[in-house]
Amino acid sequence: MEEEGVRMGIIVGKVEKLFKEISNWGRKNSLWAAIQPIGCCGMEMLATSTPHYDADRWGVLYFESVRRCDLIIVGGYITKKYLPRLKYVYDQMTDPTYVLAMGECAISGGPFYDSYAMVTDVDEHIPIDVHIPGCPPRPEALLDGIRELQEKIQEEGDLEGKLPEEKVEWRYEYSGEQED
Amino acid sequence: MENKKTRELMDKLEEYSIEKDKEGKIKVDKNNLKNICKTAIENEFDRLSSLTAVDYKDYMEVVYHLGSYEHKEVLVVKVKVDKEDPKVPTVSDIWSYANWYEREVWEMFGIDFKDNSDLRKLLLPEEIDGNPLRKEYPIGGRE
Numbered sequence: 001m002e003e004e005g006v007r008m009g010i011i012v013g014k015v016e017k018l019f020k021e022i023s024n025w026g027r028k029n030s031l032w033a034a035i036q037p038i039g040c041c042g043m044e045m046l047a048t049s050t051p052h053y054d055a056d057r058w059g060v061l062y063f064e065s066v067r068r069c070d071l072i073i074v075g076g077y078i079t080k081k082y083l084p085r086l087k088y089v090y091d092q093m094t095d096p097t098y099v100l101a102m103g104e105c106a107i108s109g110g111p112f113y114d115s116y117a118m119v120t121d122v123d124e125h126i127p128i129d130v131h132i133p134g135c136p137p138r139p140e141a142l143l144d145g146i147r148e149l150q151e152k153i154q155e156e157g158d159l160e161g162k163l164p165e166e167k168v169e170w171r172y173e174y175s176g177e178q179e180d
Numbered sequence: 181m182e183n184k185k186t187r188e189l190m191d192k193l194e195e196y197s198i199e200k201d202k203e204g205k206i207k208v209d210k211n212n213l214k215n216i217c218k219t220a221i222e223n224e225f226d227r228l229s230s231l232t233a234v235d236y237k238d239y240m241e242v243v244y245h246l247g248s249y250e251h252k253e254v255l256v257v258k259v260k261v262d263k264e265d266p267k268v269p270t271v272s273d274i275w276s277y278a279n280w281y282e283r284e285v286w287e288m289f290g291i292d293f294k295d296n297s298d299l300r301k302l303l304l305p306e307e308i309d310g311n312p313l314r315k316e317y318p319i320g321g322r323e
Contacts, residue, residue, distance in 0.1 A: 081305040109320075116312035116321040117304075 028150040029059040034069035038076025041103040041136040048139040070094050075102035078119045096162030101128045104135045185251040189223045205256040224250040231281035233289045270296035288313040
């Protein structure tokens, strides 16, 4: 087998690898984001999609229906009451699902660390790909996190932990006994 | 502000052995609470604008704010409760909307409102045990 790469306009390499690269390229440039704007992170999250910052330049489009989204931006304070709902949303999303944790609250509890209602270990409940520190992070920081996630998607090549059978481990079992 | 009507009402309430403090708030015994509320309603202090509780480490107090649209004044009623066995008569039969206040105080402080048959959790999820606003509750719910 000859060296991989593009030579004289002809792509040389394994077909699987080529397909993988093309599909990853497609995935990273077309992220449909489910957002849940909680607290002050929510304001920055929404500002990121406005024409001034324009997340659509990087292919990130906020969308209403979580079942058609493959990126969820977890921002703001996650409470013990909200966590089952968040896991339920995550569970419904398309595979592979990418998760961005935005702001101190989603990473470790932030200024509400002492509260009886806070979840301080969201990454124990949902597999987080990129953490974006800040309180709240500016839209530029969120865009930087998105760019980092795109690099990760392109470089990883495979989808470890992202396929449905591996996602089972994180699956939220909906009992149907919730009040609302 | 003069609080004229509040003072008049306090004079009428003397028979229930109330105890006035400097700030014009009255401390009452829990057995007289319902009669005091009824007397307040007769004197146009007919709106329960807040019902909450305070933990003073050795004892707890349930605080009622009785407002009056007529006179634009507020009467503050405090009931001292024991910390080990906190029990207060319910006022949800006088003001039906007091039920939600009582549910919140019940879940946050563990104060039992006698004769309130609808004490369920209002704000907290089911998995939180204990009463988070009590002083002895561990920080962050972690031991």
